[in-house]
Amino acid sequence: MSAARYESSTVVDTRAHHANGTGARPGGHAPESLKDTTALARRVRQHVVRMTSKGVSAHVGSCLSIADIMAVLYGEVLNVDPAVPQWTERDRFILSKGHAGACVYATLAESGFFPISRLDDHYQNGSNLSGHVSHKGIPGVELSTGSLGHGLSVGAGMALGAKTDGQRHRVFVLMSDGECDEGSNWEAILFAAHHKLDNLIAIVDYNKLQSLKSVEETLALEPFADKWRSFGWSVVEIDGHDHASLKSTLSSAPIESGKPTCVIAHTVKGKGVSFMEHSVLWHYRTACGDEYDAAMLELEPPL
Amino acid sequence: MSAARYESSTVVDTRAHHANGTGARPGGHAPESLKDTTALARRVRQHVVRMTSKGVSAHVGSCLSIADIMAVLYGEVLNVDPAVPQWTERDRFILSKGHAGACVYATLAESGFFPISRLDDHYQNGSNLSGHVSHKGIPGVELSTGSLGHGLSVGAGMALGAKTDGQRHRVFVLMSDGECDEGSNWEAILFAAHHKLDNLIAIVDYNKLQSLKSVEETLALEPFADKWRSFGWSVVEIDGHDHASLKSTLSSAPIESGKPTCVIAHTVKGKGVSFMEHSVLWHYRTACGDEYDAAMLELEPPL
Amino acid sequence: MRDAFIQRLTDLAESDPRVMLITADLGFGVLTKFAERFPKQYLNAGVAEQNMTGLATGLAMEGRTVFTYSIANFPVLRCLEQIRNDACYHDANVKIVAIGGGFSYGSLGISHHATEDLSILRALPSITVVAPGDAWEAAEATTAILNTPGTCYLRLDRSSMKSTNLASERFQLGRARLAREGRDITLIATGGILGVGLKAAEQLAEHGIECRVLSMHTIKPLDTQAILSACRETGGIVTLEEHTIEGGLGGAVAETCLDAGVIPPKFRRIGLRAGFSSIVGSQEYLRERYGLDERSVVAAICDLLGQRFDKDRNESRISEGVAAEA
Amino acid sequence: MRDAFIQRLTDLAESDPRVMLITADLGFGVLTKFAERFPKQYLNAGVAEQNMTGLATGLAMEGRTVFTYSIANFPVLRCLEQIRNDACYHDANVKIVAIGGGFSYGSLGISHHATEDLSILRALPSITVVAPGDAWEAAEATTAILNTPGTCYLRLDRSSMKSTNLASERFQLGRARLAREGRDITLIATGGILGVGLKAAEQLAEHGIECRVLSMHTIKPLDTQAILSACRETGGIVTLEEHTIEGGLGGAVAETCLDAGVIPPKFRRIGLRAGFSSIVGSQEYLRERYGLDERSVVAAICDLLGQRFDKDRNESRISEGVAAEA
């Protein structure tokens, strides 16, 4: 099982009923109300471990950190239609921490935006599936990122556009904690509150680790929620691996009308593979050989 | 009196005893303990109205807004020596809202850094005295600015350098309120708190106006003090035209050891010339003819 | 130019509600009317150029064409990565407008001297770079970039030469304008300094030198055809830009000639070689100081062609400002 | 190169306590030892490149020489105005180090393709721009920029050619290195792609073409002398850079030749013409894809010299990747 190849895996129908939903998607598939997001998250984790192993690429810990958030978003929350990725009324999702691109690709593939077999191309010569998330030739990706601190401004622009046009979809931006060092975000944060963009939801993957050390040691963010609140946002702190709270929080956002919402998701970098958890090492390291086997074993479906 | 020429004006000895002072300045002048900062501020105001009038330049309102802060800094607070501008142990002062350069030049000239007659050159062809503050060829200017959002980072670097070297001088950075839109500042704000730069003092000229409209209408900053506090700074709010509170606050900063200090100075843009006060127009407009006379009349020494 | 731009943009916004203007807290007096007339198509993003550019990209992705507006280096250097990764890579309809090209804001200091923008932006992929030479070109370029898909840059400056277009003339991005015909030499100018070039050409005519003048309003994509024709049909090429000499118009022209192996009989690049100008002054003053004024251009061309001309105090300035030898 | 840099910097920091290194949250494994050994000379400024550059300026003003360190575009494009206004204008001893030049991080995507930095930075006044070709040059350049007053840029890439310096050789900023002698043509390379150039030269020798190879490690100030000598002494010039073709090494060389009126008999610029590469892959793969590999360089030079060479599948790639006609 140490070869990083993809087993065929059933595509989950992820098009859930959206809390604010404006009706049926154009693709014609009937939305279902409940998804097994736990299974989805597990498959996404398997994919990202395989993909990063095969590509000998970094950032597996960053991907595992957000697998639950991604699974709940695509499994339960986002009003998107893989059959019509550009559907106007869709919810927008931006991964601002672009280095976790593998996790987006895996989630999109599992959600039916493109064949799962394409994940094999990740990081490979001649592929579009770059390490940092890219939109070119990849259905379902809204924004290419990779430099931290870009996504929230673009998301704010999308949210403002939607509001001005009287559209009811929402814009979700998933950021990392280290990313919050970037001043560009604080420009966007100030702006979004001033313009009452309550259709904008920022999710911070608060895994407490950055590239070299902990957030605490690098540039401490606490009191983190206070920062966002003092900038005019509604803030809620949740366990970023608890699907029930992810679902209820993200489905019902905004928390307050007239304010953008920040979901501080407390997470564990490397979540799901015991030896990758809480470790800066696995920001960079790739699972090979025994390590790969051990990781995949931990991600096997429980009996 | 409508010609924008300089009357000779006595140079004030501004070298006050510094609260944290590390001793005598190298220039050999005896420090005096009390200065007439009110008179200094008035002369600075007269200069900036003359200079902007002569140069037909903008930003007179932005200069008047900080004249009191500048007068108290150079008259009472900063440990600097005009005879030895590069004295290692001097306090550092950075004008980050570089568009109020005229006010720095006027204050430096009044403080003896260079002849007052040089102020005549401001904005003129062939001059070094650019509209935005420049250090080249101008004794006493630490940093050239003009693009907003640069000064605090450089000041943080200076403060960190001083701390690492065990020096006891302080670094003052004067910013504008509109400038706080710039994310670069929030990077520096986060950094300074993390590194406990209590020798760094940011003064925000909170005159409630930016280039086109009020701060409130452009990007509201309230709750402003909370923003700084949530980023780990000590904050004090004062009347930025009250010399007594300016003096006591700035002399005794830092407020708390181990934290950088933010002084939110509530000010009036255009302060001192009634028809310039609270007006965006005078961010741009130049006083000429009758307007110039009227402005200068208001700035005459009271009988 | 600025007024011509905003006037044209007003017309465009009137007829197309998807046209939007975002300012980074600049444009007092200039944008007021636009803001009042099109409240839904106008936005002051505050003093935050990075966010402005990101916002513009997001809005463009939602079907708008968004003009971002600020002074000099702010909408370019302060947010260059946003321009590259967000706007350009996504082929977003973001149109960056910088007023104050070159020494337009000469007295304000180096933060406001926009003298490297053309080199910097033309290096980026997926962008159109335009620097109109007069008000007519500025207005026409505004329409043209609106109609050009993707990210564009419009550099406006303050100089106010009378427009020289013919009534029948059509403006085309990527096609140099023949502003004056001549065979002895070709002067290729970009931006408002075109006015200096045209006046220099008049003076040269008095010296018996007939100068072709091209307005190279589009720096990217470059009209290589016009350049190569100038090499072949005239006595040489002189480039003129209110901009650093490194990598700008002159650089692009040099690349074109050598790539094609079509060498102009004579060649000189006039631009800024002195680095930062801590000396300030009016645009006119600084042009003169750095050899970008009419007299310097005339002298440089005479020198290049080996002709003597009525020199009084010009010579020293020439050798200091526009010496061609590297 | 990265390792050569950090090793040399360690020596320099050891002997001079004013040498400092600031990273913007990058350098896992690479900077660890430095950080542990010189805690007072090391700083992680977090993911905040603008602040990093401002800090570096402030620290430099207080007597330090500060190296800023990050990947690819982050320490350059993200903080370009800080580099210009703060570091450069104040002649501050800030030394910007970008690892990952060109396609070093090819698989990571366009945010990590550093392919415009040389054009962008050489446009700025008061800066020295350096792109070493091998590990030895990288180490020597580190010392050299430390000893050069003011702001400098050091572009490192991942390619790992064996260094070719002679034991006695002295590295000099602003002076091209003669990496191989030849008279038929001169290949001028900058950065790690020098290795490709040298291998191509070997192959060309087998075709009977003797190629002079210059490592133009310093892009600014440029060694115009070496360029003009190459024009005069050899059969022409081919420039090679893992970088956009617009305004970089090739552009600077073209400017130099035309300014001096010294025209190389043959001329071609090899660099990136295709714009963003949304296609990813290893550095080697992307070089090949865009005509920057050994075979493409050999083919381009043969083509330029009008010589046939053993072509199998190369030709199409050449015309797509390195076609000289604009």
Ligand SMILES: Cc1ncc(C[n+]2csc(CCOP(=O)(O)OP(=O)(O)O)c2C)c(N)n1
């Ligand atoms: C502007 C910018 N600077 C630096 C980087 C390099 N980089 C990639 S990930 C990372 C930090 C990782 O920590 P965090 O942001 O918390 O992300 P996590 O992996 O924990 O989700 C950095 C500095 C980048 N991608 N963008």
Ligand SMILES: Cc1ncc(C[n+]2csc(CCOP(=O)(O)OP(=O)(O)O)c2C)c(N)n1
């Ligand atoms: C980065 C940057 N963007 C824009 C400007 C142009 N500008 C000059 S002053 C100003 C705003 C004025 O308001 P404020 O910052 O509050 O300063 P005040 O004059 O009120 O002190 C702006 C946007 C600038 N100088 N720098």
Ligand SMILES: [Mg+2]
């Ligand atoms: Mg993290």
Ligand SMILES: [Mg+2]
């Ligand atoms: Mg203000």
